[in-house]
Amino acid sequence: MLRMLMLAVLVAAPAAGRAPAPDPVAADPPRDTAHPARMDVLHIPTGGVEINGVAYVAAGAGPHPTLVLCHGWPGNEKNLDLAQAVRRAGWNVVTFNYRGSWGSPGAFRFAQVPQDAAAVLAYLRRPEVAAKLAANPSRLVIGGHGMGGWATALVAAADPALKGAMLISAANMGGIAGLPRADLIALSAGNAETLAGTSPGQMADELAAGREAFDSLAGAPGLARLPLLVLTSDDGLAPGADALVAAVRRAGGTRVTTGHVATDHSWSDSRIALERRVIAWLRLLE
Numbered sequence: 001m002l003r004m005l006m007l008a009v010l011v012a013a014p015a016a017g018r019a020p021a022p023d024p025v026a027a028d029p030p031r032d033t034a035h036p037a038r039m040d041v042l043h044i045p046t047g048g049v050e051i052n053g054v055a056y057v058a059a060g061a062g063p064h065p066t067l068v069l070c071h072g073w074p075g076n077e078k079n080l081d082l083a084q085a086v087r088r089a090g091w092n093v094v095t096f097n098y099r100g101s102w103g104s105p106g107a108f109r110f111a112q113v114p115q116d117a118a119a120v121l122a123y124l125r126r127p128e129v130a131a132k133l134a135a136n137p138s139r140l141v142i143g144g145h146g147m148g149g150w151a152t153a154l155v156a157a158a159d160p161a162l163k164g165a166m167l168i169s170a171a172n173m174g175g176i177a178g179l180p181r182a183d184l185i186a187l188s189a190g191n192a193e194t195l196a197g198t199s200p201g202q203m204a205d206e207l208a209a210g211r212e213a214f215d216s217l218a219g220a221p222g223l224a225r226l227p228l229l230v231l232t233s234d235d236g237l238a239p240g241a242d243a244l245v246a247a248v249r250r251a252g253g254t255r256v257t258t259g260h261v262a263t264d265h266s267w268s269d270s271r272i273a274l275e276r277r278v279i280a281w282l283r284l285l286e
Contacts, residue, residue: 037056037058042054067143069145072149092135106197124137140163157222162226163227164226166230169267223244231274231277261274
């Protein structure tokens, strides 16, 4: 509770001796005519294809810290309002679509989701890409929603060069894989839209076969090395996220910030609250 209060103060209070900056959740920043904010379309190599991505490039010469946002399963809520607010706070934000999802080439497979997220980080660390996007490759943060939170946990656990990791209503796909096959098929059928090269039965079978490999709890020791933000909601997934937080703390993690909001999985009536919490935490990393 004290840590969340400190985060709120950081959002509200300007630095001493400076004019108050516009609230990035509620107001646009002054236009920088020399280096205006912009959007760049990206084609990111992974697994022999190039997946679709978008960079929300912040105003100013940079280089800017950069947040990579991973969408969920299938990704109907992509948190683009969050991306815009974070950009107004001075960060670049990169969103992307996994192989076989939302028009990206290839067939969708759960195992490829963290691979594609790691490929985005590798892409942003290429000097020519970082220069084009005015991004600071040494100040990368990854975050994800639902399945994207699961991918974030796996990728961040293996990447100590990251500046932090953020989980929003994260799903542990390894835990979900323990459901009966009929339930997995029903769950997959409800999340099959916009996913190519797969079927509810195929997704259910891949989850069941990958139950151990997909368990994000195994990443706790790696996550303990990083600042971690874990936000949960009333979607039934909070116990899994709480278990991950407990495992990270047992592994020695001391930079874990948590928060719970009584809202649905998509944070449908708490979008402003989500933006404020995320931006406050990102400012602690600056």
